[in-house]
Amino acid sequence: MQQLMKGRILLVTGGTQGLGLAIAEAAARECATGIAIVGRDPEKAERAAAAIRERGAAHGAEALAIVADLAAPGEAERAVAETIARFGRIDSLVNAAGATSRGTLLDTTRELLDVHLAVNLVAPFMTMQAAVADMRRRGAPGTIVNIISMSMHGGQPYLAPYTASKAGLAGLTRNVAFAHRFDRVRINGLNIGWTATPGEAATQRTFHDADDDWLERAAAAQPMGRLGQPDEIADAVVFLLSDRSGVVTGSIIDWDQNVPGAYDQ
Template sequence: MALLTDKVVLISGGTQGLGAAIARAAVREGAAVAVLGRRAELGEAFVRELESSGARAAYFRADVGDVGQARAAVAQTIETFGRVDCLVNSAGLTTRGTLLDTEPELFDAHVAVNLRGPFFLMQAVVRDMLARRAPGTIVNIITSSAHAGQPYLTPYVASKAGLVGLTRNAAYALRWDRIRVNGLNIGWTDTEGEDAIQRQFHGAGDDWRDQAAKKLPMGRLARPDEIADFVVFLLSDRSGVVTGSVIDWDQNVFGGLD
């Protein structure tokens, strides 16, 4: 039997990059998926791709930084599929800012997308699970930068470090309800969004991946499909009773010193 047979999986930021890879992996493992994103044309095209393989899939337009839109997307998912069994918070904002040059607007945008959005998506999904007295699983996509991060990622790091705490707090609060909550601190990953960020903020050329690979222990960036397989494992019963874990999914070893 596939790992997510008959499960309903809701994925924020699910129309491209890592979120889309997670959606594909979940479908492959037997799930129905609802993907959230801000760009309707992208989301609708992606759902057509999933449906062409025989999957049950739906796209709901939502900016998770807007609590009303986040809550409405959960309601739409429940109306369409009857419930939510699994949630993946994959949407993220990674625009650059240091401690000295970050304005309140940029800080608030990071908190809205990277922390407030996951908080209220979790709240809405957990309310559904509790109403049905059903178990469930949640995976939050965080970042290895939550350990400290680069100086130019200060608002991003602050918001994602908050998500680390939220993950553990929710896991503890919900453990007797058999709702498991885990997180992944992912490292440098080759996505469309990362390509855009490298070009916009770091003046990267077409060879930026090759240049980055030279600086990495394994000689390459992580791939979304690799992370997606691990997320599916955490969503599934195969990950057993594990909850409250924030796993460093990275090729660097944090705390190691030469």
């Protein structure tokens, strides 16, 4: 423990499971004072908040569970408002919530596209807007990390709406980082690759007819012999949120074992 988040107030969307929860737990371990997490399921949110409190029990970390559907107008802003109402401010933000349902250009409905844009692009836009407004009002520095995707480089044919939304988030991350650099608000993004999470397991079973050994077979086909791990990514996110990442802002980091644009032959 390096106390990288000591005294910080953090909001994590998608923080009730998978990568988002791993990030919240890592922040608690690194001495964040208050951590708000956003999810749609009330019971899951409360269980996650309890796990975060347990992880940060040594220094009295507080956890706030916010139940919200980020696809709905106004919910992203409400999540930030509730965080500020509970803790008095917001120092750091992680946009980890994501819609991952499948669709090609030809079979994606307008409704499906709207969901991807709402959750993966509009919600981060609105949480950043509200968080940066609080930071500027207080004249305080802040940090934001957006969880993007390697699919922003192009993605598979069945990820058309997902790719569109994540590519938009990458551009937005750079735009906002540039706009608010003199406010001392640092904003970066991680393009994560294939990651072993419960959500990914559900996606594989729902959309790809995966069986019980899909993870073992998927891992064996990867260069490092495994998929990305939430705890490793969480450590990277906490580093980017902390002062240890120095002056870095506007960076979109490919967090993966495959290299876009590189070929074997």
